[in-house]
Structures are given as structure tokens and as C-alpha cells.
Amino acid sequence: xxxxxxxxxxxxxxxxxxxxxxxxxxxxxxxxxxxxxxxxxxxxxxxxxxxxxxxxxxxxxxxxxxxxxxxxxxxxxxxxxxxxxxxxxxxxxxxxxxxxxxxxxxxxxxxxxxxxxxxxxxxxxxxxxxxxxxxxxxxxxxxxxxxxxxxxxxxxxxxxxxxxxxxxxxxxxxxxxxxxxxxxxxxxxxxxxxxxxxxxxxxxxxxxxxxxxxxxxxxxxxxxxxxxxxxxxxxxxxxxxxxxxx
Numbered sequence: 001x002x003x004x005x006x007x008x009x010x011x012x013x014x015x016x017x018x019x020x021x022x023x024x025x026x027x028x029x030x031x032x033x034x035x036x037x038x039x040x041x042x043x044x045x046x047x048x049x050x051x052x053x054x055x056x057x058x059x060x061x062x063x064x065x066x067x068x069x070x071x072x073x074x075x076x077x078x079x080x081x082x083x084x085x086x087x088x089x090x091x092x093x094x095x096x097x098x099x100x101x102x103x104x105x106x107x108x109x110x111x112x113x114x115x116x117x118x119x120x121x122x123x124x125x126x127x128x129x130x131x132x133x134x135x136x137x138x139x140x141x142x143x144x145x146x147x148x149x150x151x152x153x154x155x156x157x158x159x160x161x162x163x164x165x166x167x168x169x170x171x172x173x174x175x176x177x178x179x180x181x182x183x184x185x186x187x188x189x190x191x192x193x194x195x196x197x198x199x200x201x202x203x204x205x206x207x208x209x210x211x212x213x214x215x216x217x218x219x220x221x222x223x224x225x226x227x228x229x230x231x232x233x234x235x236x237x238x239x240x241x242x243x244x245x246x
Contacts, residue, residue: 001114002090003046005037007101008056008075008083013230022057024101026228029238029245033102033228038064044107044114052090053101054083074198081200091182100173104237104245106223113176118217120181120209122154124169125225132170134236143167144203154216158203169218171203172225184214 011023018026024034041051048066055062056075070086072078080100090096097113099105109123124146125131132139145166147156161167177185188208189197195204206216224244226237237245 001050002094002096003041003051004070004084004087004090004096004098005034005051005053005101006080006083006098007034007062008054008072009080009102010057010076011102014228014234015231017231017234020058021061022055022101023228025058025061026102026234028104028226028228028234029242033104034062034064036104037099037101040105040107040110044110046110052087054086056083078198079195079201081202081205082198085197088182091177092179095176095178096182098175098177102228103173104224104226104228105172105174106221106225108223109172109174109219109221109225112219112221113174116176116217116219118176118215119178120184120214121176121217121219122206123172123174123219123221125172126169126220126222127225128167128170129164131226134240135233140164143170146170148218152218152220154206154210154218156210157206169220171206172221173202173227175202181214184209184212188212188214 007022007024009023011018014026025032052068052070054070054072056072059071072083072086113121113123132143136142140161143161145156145159145161146169147166148168149155157171193208228234
């Protein structure tokens with residue numbers, strides 16, 4: 001099994017922190033997000049030879065030894081899914097876990113996803129309400145719907161919630177594709193979609209797959225997960241999760 005880290009973006013919402021470096025090289029309590037990701041993968045038993053990193057902005061700054069690099073030259077004009085297609089060869093050959101490079105997650109969450117037998121699976125964070133309450137005054141203003149069947153299949157994601165009852169968790173930026181489910185993706189992007197392939201984000205991709213009745217298995221975790229999207233996020237995490245981030 002391979003792991004693909006999506007690290008092409010600049011992360012302009014992080015301001016001066018990413019003025020001269022990719023978003024994943026922003027520091028959180030003295031360590032870059034990429035370093036934290038690599039450490040988590042090491043603890044989960046993933047060897048560097050099984051890791052691919054998709055670069056874009058300031059690609060020359062990436063110096064992780066032993067990994068495979070994919071480059072997205074149009075990173076500034078495209079979205080995350082387009083970056084993922086740079087690793088299309090891997091995705092069509094064997095199971096791959098895809099992870100965002102701007103999130104903090106646990107080895108346990110990764111291992112739970114790696115152990116799934118579903119063609120397509122994602123993880124979701126059950127501690128989302130406490131996290132969003134620390135990040136902003138009105139969590140519902142930013143949170144998205146996330147509804148599941150009794151069997152743990154994803155039913156809805158990424159819409160504006162009318163209330164907390166429409167949110168059973170939050171997508172973590174961790175997905176597991178198999179060649180079978182990647183074929184579903186290839187078929188889906190050949191059809192008319194809400195966004196162009198170049199501008200497609202992962203949440204919209206999942207919406208498109210659900211509309212075509214492809215099954216997406218969702219795996220829960222309560223292990224600490226952090227989304228580093230803004231300068232405010234970093235400040236909150238360093239203040240309130242300092243022990244967990246050591």
C-alpha cells in the first residue's frame with residue numbers, strides 16, 4: 001500500500017507564515033506540518049519508499065529522503081484533486097491512502113483506514129464540535145454536513161447544515177482508494193460535474209461519487225485531529241493543545 005501526501009498549495013490564509021514556503025512547511029509549535037505528518041506515518045509503520053509527495057509551490061524546498069515526488073506545475077490555477085491526479089499511476093495500480101499535508105492526525109486513525117476492506121473509505125473526526133468551538137464563535141457558520149447510514153456509509157457531505165443534528169463528524173482529509181474505486185473516480189470525472197476537473201476539491205468529488213451511488217465507507221476516530229487552515233488556527237492550537245503537540 002502506498003501513501004500520497006498532497007502538498008502543492010501555498011496556503012495564503014496563513015499570511016506571513018507561508019510567504020516564502022509551502023503551506024505544509026508552516027510551523028506548529030516549532031515543527032513543520034510536513035515533519036509532523038512524516039512522523040505520524042513512521043509511527044503507523046509506513047516506510048519512506050511507500051510515500052509519494054505531490055509538490056507545487058516552492059517544490060525545491062522539499063528534501064524528504066527516500067520518498068517519491070510528483071509535481072503539479074499548475075498548482076496555482078488548480079485545486080487539490082488535480083494535484084492528486086499527478087499520482088494517477090500509483091492510484092491505478094494498488095491501494096493508496098491519500099492525506100492532506102495541513103492536518104495533524106494520529107497513527108491510529110491512519111491504521112484504521114489502512115485496515116479497511118472497502119473499495120473507498122474515509123476517516124471522520126467525532127470531536128469536531130469542541131474543536132470548532134475553540135476555533136470560532138459560531139461553529140455552525142463554518143461546519144459542513146456529514147451524515148451516515150446505520151452501516152457507516154457516507155450519505156451526505158459538504159453542504160450548509162441547518163443544525164448540529166446534520167453533522168455526525170467532520171471529514172479529516174484522509175482517504176483510501178483502491179484501483180477499483182479509482183476507476184469510479186476516472187469514470188465520474190468524464191461526466192458533467194458541478195466543478196471542472198481542474199477546480200475540483202475532495203469534498204465535491206465525494207459528493208459526485210455519492211450522486212452516482214458509489215459507496216463510501218466512513219471510519220470514526222476520536223483521536224486528536226487538527227485542521228491548520230488559518231493564522232488563527234495555529235494560535236489557538238499552540239495555546240490550547242500544547243501538551244498534545246509535544
